[in-house]
Amino acid sequence: MKRPLYLFIAAMAAVPLLPTPEYWITLANYVGLYALVALGLVLLTGVGGLTSFGQAAFVGLGAYTSAYLSTRYGLSPWFGLLAGVVITAAAALLIGMITMPLSGHYLPLGTIAWGLSLFFLFGNLDFLGRYDGINSIPEIPVFGYAIASGREMYGLIWLLVLLAVFAVQNLLNSRPGRAIRALKGRGVMAEAMGVDTTWMKIAIFVLAALLACLSGWLYAHMQRTVNPTPFGLNTGIEYLFMAVVGGAGHVWGALLGSTLLTLLKDQLQTVLPKLLGSNGNYEIVVFGVLMVLLLQRARDGVWAFVRKRFPAAPPAVAPDDAPVLVRRARHKAGTTVLEVDLARKMFGGLVAVNDMQFEVKAGEIVGLIGPNGAGKSTMFNLVTGLLPLTSGEIRFRVGNEMRRINGQSSRQIVRHGIARTFQHVKLIPDMSVLENVALGAHLRGLHGEIGGLAAAMVRGNRSEEQVLLFEARRQLERVGLGHLMYEEAGNLALGQQRILEIARALCCDPTLLLLDEPAAGLRYQEKQALAELLAKLRAEGMSVLIVEHDMDFVMNLVDRLVVMEFGTRISTGRPQEVRSDPAVLQAYLGGVD
Numbered sequence: 202m203k204r205p206l207y208l209f210i211a212a213m214a215a216v217p218l219l220p221t222p223e224y225w226i227t228l229a230n231y232v233g234l235y236a237l238v239a240l241g242l243v244l245l246t247g248v249g250g251l252t253s254f255g256q257a258a259f260v261g262l263g264a265y266t267s268a269y270l271s272t273r274y275g276l277s278p279w280f281g282l283l284a285g286v287v288i289t290a291a292a293a294l295l296i297g298m299i300t301m302p303l304s305g306h307y308l309p310l311g312t313i314a315w316g317l318s319l320f321f322l323f324g325n326l327d328f329l330g331r332y333d334g335i336n337s338i339p340e341i342p343v344f345g346y347a348i349a350s351g352r353e354m355y356g357l358i359w360l361l362v363l364l365a366v367f368a369v370q371n372l373l374n375s376r377p378g379r380a381i382r383a384l385k386g387r388g389v390m391a392e393a394m395g396v397d398t399t400w401m402k403i404a405i406f407v408l409a410a411l412l413a414c415l416s417g418w419l420y421a422h423m424q425r426t427v428n429p430t431p432f433g434l435n436t437g438i439e440y441l442f443m444a445v446v447g448g449a450g451h452v453w454g455a456l457l458g459s460t461l462l463t464l465l466k467d468q469l470q471t472v473l474p475k476l477l478g479s480n481g482n483y484e485i486v487v488f489g490v491l492m493v494l495l496l497q498r499a500r501d502g503v504w505a506f507v508r509k510r511f512p513a514a515p516p517a518v519a520p521d522d523a524p525v526l527v528r529r530a531r532h533k534a535g536t537t538v539l540e541v542d543l544a545r546k547m548f549g550g551l552v553a554v555n556d557m558q559f560e561v562k563a564g565e566i567v568g569l570i571g572p573n574g575a576g577k578s579t580m581f582n583l584v585t586g587l588l589p590l591t592s593g594e595i596r597f598r599v600g601n602e603m604r605r606i607n608g609q610s611s612r613q614i615v616r617h618g619i620a621r622t623f624q625h626v627k628l629i630p631d632m633s634v635l636e637n638v639a640l641g642a643h644l645r646g647l648h649g650e651i652g653g654l655a656a657a658m659v660r661g662n663r664s665e666e667q668v669l670l671f672e673a674r675r676q677l678e679r680v681g682l683g684h685l686m687y688e689e690a691g692n693l694a695l696g697q698q699r700i701l702e703i704a705r706a707l708c709c710d711p712t713l714l715l716l717d718e719p720a721a722g723l724r725y726q727e728k729q730a731l732a733e734l735l736a737k738l739r740a741e742g743m744s745v746l747i748v749e750h751d752m753d754f755v756m757n758l759v760d761r762l763v764v765m766e767f768g769t770r771i772s773t774g775r776p777q778e779v780r781s782d783p784a785v786l787q788a789y790l791g792g793v794d
């Protein structure tokens with residue numbers, strides 16, 4: 202992928218040096234401005250799964266702030282940029298904090314409301330010149346030289362576009378980036394790995410707004426005049442079109458989409474009025490049709506086709522050696538690590554878990570078994586904080602004390618050392634096996650939340666990446682998937698994906714591992730290898746709580762069993778005791794053998 206990239210950069214650099222007509226330079230400048238906004242939407246919508254119609258309002262905020270400060274107070278456009286960034290970040294933070302914790306359509310609706318209100322605000326404030334806007338905006342000075350011509354502006358715009366592309370790309374291939382890639386549809390898994398998904402959503406919302414603000418700043422000083430029209434809802438929708446047409450999941454899709462739509466719009470605006478014999482924004486109709494076709498035929502946008510021609514090398518490569526992460530102290534074998542005390546969960550009138558009571562000790566594998574619908578997965582979800590208890594208590598050993606963990610979120614619980622896999626595998630299919638597993642080490646990063654984002658964008662996270670990817674590699678090799686490290690996770694067989702989830706959970710450095718049907722979909726040899734791995738973990742002092750339907754597998758592996766039926770514990774003991782318990786034989790209608 203490197204060569205086409207260098208060729209692209211060389212071609213872009215040559216454009217203003219060659220006798221390219223001024224008209225094309227102007228068009229290229231617009232493409233660059235749109236690409237900055239679309240890039241934010243790739244991060245927010247394509248990768249993060251959050252739709253915003255209000256990006257044009259953030260563009261307006263960047264444009265108006267600098268236009269006003271530079272014309273009214275004669276301040277430098279660079280100060281205007283700084284002020285625009287601060288105001289945009291504050292506005293995006295506020296809107297983000299209100300809308301991000303809400304699910305569903307609140308964000309798109311919120312951004313529409315925000316986009317409309319800012320548009321009318323621009324048009325109605327006297328000091329912003331109402332609908333006439335602000336004129337005579339100064340040029341941007343660079344080392345005392347004013348950037349006046351289209352060609353000079355081209356240099357500045359495209360330099361910033363390329364820097365933004367690399368910053369977003371670096372971000373996506375980092376610890377916070379993996380968390381961002383988990384947001385779309387896999388928030389539950391991300392939270393179970395310790396990711397604060399609400400904060401991550403707010404962070405990408407603010408980043409996307411800042412890219413829009415940068416575009417607005419460049420626009421104001423290129424046009425040297427601003428009025429509300431380009432910052433309305435229509436433009437907000439066009440930005441979304443660009444991201445989706447190009448390929449909302451890829452940074453280069455933003456560039457491709459803004460190029461295609463700018464060129465298409467330019468041509469349609471010339472051709473359509475001639476064809477139809479009257480003026481009007483007919484190109485919007487064509488865009489609408491194009492969008493429907495694209496969503497039906499090529500959801501990943503045009504970039505997906507380009508990518509097929511230039512397959513990229515895996516972005517994250519695990520080092521052969523790196524410092525090993527510090528591990529949590531293991532508990533002495535036999536000490537109680539988990540206590541479930543009269544745990545009850547009701548869904549309306551249904552008692553899914555009925556005053557369950559059991560414990561797990563250090564260096565012990567406990568099997569939680571029972572017929573379908575007995576409440577095993579619900580019990581797991583109670584222990585890991587995915588569901589709140591109706592009554593009762595769950596305690597977990599942190600250091601020397603048993604701490605109550607019910608009432609805490611799954612993000613907090615994993616910090617104490619409880620890691621899990623899921624009954625229905627939850628991974629990021631288009632991300633490599635290695636990166637999926639590295640997501641498990643999210644809490645073991647070297648940088649804080651904001652510092653982590655900033656460091657990733659400027660590649661200041663090299664040592665963190667080395668350490669985390671090495672840890673992911675170690676865990677993958679430990680579970681026997683080392684040879685599939687660079688494969689896309691979605692290409693693995695279901696059984697292998699379950700093992701991948703175990704490696705990911707091990708990356709959390711747990712003292713208690715909760716495995717939900719890990720052997721489902723595994724072949725005989727794979728099951729044996731899994732049993733060996735779990736026995737090895739037990740010997741190292743790990744505690745394991747396992748839900749499994751494969752009785753041969755469970756009976757030969759576990760130290761103790763807890764049997765559930767209709768949410769209630771009907772038996773507990775060593776496998777051979779439980780095997781002959783009449784209550785258990787009854788529950789399984791014919792016995793476990």
Ligand SMILES: Nc1ncnc2c1ncn2[C@@H]1O[C@H](COP(=O)(O)OP(=O)(O)OP(=O)(O)O)[C@@H](O)[C@H]1O
Binds near residue numbers: 548551553573574624
């Ligand atoms: N979110 C929910 N809302 C309402 N009822 C639920 C919910 N989750 C589970 N249940 C019900 O709670 C009971 C226990 O379900 P659970 O999935 O915990 O059983 P299980 O033992 O894990 O079953 P299986 O072995 O089939 O996975 C079932 O009757 C199920 O329909």
